[in-house]
Amino acid sequence: MTDLTTLTLSEARDGLARKTFTSLELTDAHLAAMERARALNAYALETPDAARAMARQADARIAKGEGGPLGGVPLGIKDLFATEGIRTTACSKILGDFTPPYESTVTAQLWRDGAVMLGKLNNDEFAMGSSNETSCFGPVVNPWRRDGSDAQLVPGGSSGGSAAAVAAGLCLGATGTDTGGSIRQPAAFTGIVGIKPTYGRCSRWGIVAFASSLDQAGPFARSVRDSAILLRSMAGHDPKDTTSVDRAVPDYEAAVGKSVKGLRIGIPKEYRLDGMSAEIDRLWSQGAEWLKAAGAELVEVSLPHTRYALPAYYIVAPAEASSNLARYDGVRYGARVDGNNIVEMYENTRARGFGPEVKRRVMIGTYVLSAGYYDAYYLRAQKVRTLIKKDFEDCFAQGVHAILTPATPSAAFGIGEKTGADPIEMYLNDIFTVTVNMAGLPGIAVPAGKDAQGLPLGLQLIGRPFDEETLFALGEVIEQAAGRFTPARWWD
């Protein structure tokens, strides 16, 4: 039998429906692959017993003809999603062995549709990071290596475990969350597809909150079609999240392969950064050529406030984080560190429980919201955010259907390479992705080529609100032209 871990999700779905193999066989193949790939540190928690139990149930449902859209498909879940009865930590020491008595809406919908959970995936602590180096479980190793080198590279972040697991064949797809680029940047670094849908498309209920006005869940997969299949199950209205949008979920898979003839694709001139690498520039032009060859029309557009998106993000996101993370006080859940009085107990608990990046962001957020600084920082940043969103609205009002940009300014970098004294160096990773969160738009990263050292590079397509379908149609054009990207299994 072929190696079941090399199938795409859609191939596996079809094989399960035809009874070529069972969900239990498929699940066991992935559990074995996970065991052999522990050097990657992609999983923060493997749940083999629960996985086999879910697989047996899925097989029973398939036998009755009630498999569901994801019947028997094994997935990995970012450790930011609350899973009932299964440890959920956001990869922070402060949550200790927190075991939710409830299930997040997004994961509940995946199980409703028949999917099987393999385990919880590593991520940056509270999703704060771009390299998966801030996790309390240690860094994730990118399955990709530079040609002729065995140096360990980061998979990107914050959903680094999700990206590495999907790229390495340790699950057929995975959930992620994206606040400033945490799905699209790791997807680009590992040669896979990742989509952040429109704000409000997926429920945030039961997902550990980082910055509530920016956070959105989305899928990782090895093909555009697979990511469309997953998003359909993840999306939808949820009364438990007041920002979740009451709007029908389209059949996203039907958009894959749809003609892109006549679509107007914006190429924003402000994304051509000073000192941009020739490889990224070439990749971008190549992507535009592919879309043009498929019948799309390219137009130069201007998004004048682009350069202010990252600084505005580093006020808005930490401000919201400082408020959201106030709940971790050692009283209701998580690890407590004692003190002589209640304030000392809070301070010691948070000093011990939070890692350095989380402390930095909580403190910046506290500062920009504090008396006397609110107007100068937070209010100004929210005004700049209005301008960033207006740039996109003006562009779409001119008849532009989607915008093409690079996904990241570089390929994956080495572990430890960007953790020096200046946090800004790491933050610059999100320069192309963060605008999309600030404007609440959908964005997809699709692998499009490799750099001179053999590492994958991705392109990003940004869509109009709730027009994920156009992104899947355009993404498929890039995938058909560029092919799919698979790392050598050096760990196996």
Added chain:
Amino acid sequence: MSVDAATVRRIAHLARIAVTDAEVPHLQGELNAILAFVEQLSEVNVEGVEPMTSVTPMAMKKRPDVVDDGDIADAVVANAPAREDHFFTVPKVVE
């Protein structure tokens, strides 16, 4: 704008994070790097611009003012680091 050591200690206290004297210079440098980076926002003309309050235009959803959950005290306290029956316990607050 930049922060001095006393401000770093004040922010840490507001954020309820204990910091040691050895950590302060380190944190001060990092916070100042971030504040210097966001300083460029001061060049944007925001005259007459409304601050964003909701990224997707939507009316606030309301639900009927009724109890729709409850009687799950065991689940609520299940993860508490210290508890007595259905109560969370903390160090003495009132003398």
